[in-house]
């Protein structure tokens with residue numbers, strides 16, 4: 001189990017006096033797929049950085065299985081929009097770097113096999129292992145970044161607009177891939193997925209949380225009653241999805257207007 005409990009979390013960066021997150025209290029159950037929405041600058045990435053342990057709360061606490069998060073840890077895998085691969089290493093070497101940290105006593109042969117298996121899992125063949133990131137398309141690089149994180153099998157995935165820079169078709173493929181990987185596991189990963197795209201959240205999430213800037217806290221929190229996959233083809237034929245979509249867009253819009261005022 002990997003429950004995340006957030007209690008009265010507030011945060012501001014030390015070089016700024018602007019409160020980025022204010023008094024956030026929320027419980028996330030193990031296995032939830034949480035999509036985080038909100039206008040630009042409302043603190044979604046900051047929230048992920050706090051969950052990753054890259055920043056520490058100014059006030060309040062974040063508990064993972066009832067223990068405070070303390071620094072970065074292999075329990076939490078991060079995927080960013082800009083792939084996060086070292087450009088001077090091949091895709092395989094990038095994955096091996098993570099694997100050596102995760103399994104320091106395992107043989108190189110076994111780890112390489114694991115890296116190849118994970119590349120295969122995300123739909124990439126063996127030849128990709130030997131390629132530098134610049135020799136790969138954006139979609140392939142993002143698959144490698146996802147493979148790198150999946151190879152260490154973290155129970156918690158933190159994904160910051162991971163498909164934001166991709167074309168529509170690659171993006172749809174990777175959405176399906178991520179959802180299938182998540183839904184097929186017996187012990188589901190807990191996923192925190194930042195996106196600007198309301199429709200992406202409607203497609204993937206088991207829960208949608210909207211952060212506001214006015215105030216800088218959670219302004220909307222919706223949990224789907226069924227874990228059944230919503231299909232892209234008929235997503236907007238369902239009245240409850242359309243209503244939710246309108247609610248989400250109007251909440252975000254209201255927050256933008258309040259901020260401008």
Ligand SMILES: Nc1ncnc2c1ncn2[C@@H]1O[C@H](COP(=O)(O)OP(=O)(O)OP(=O)(O)O)[C@@H](O)[C@H]1O
Pocket residue numbers: 013015016020038039040041042043044045046047
């Ligand atoms: N290292 C930093 N030092 C100071 N302020 C920062 C730092 N990083 C982010 N901020 C500020 O914190 C606020 C929240 O930023 P954050 O990147 O978390 O928002 P976001 O919701 O992820 O935005 P976007 O959707 O545009 O990526 C912004 O006002 C931003 O300028």
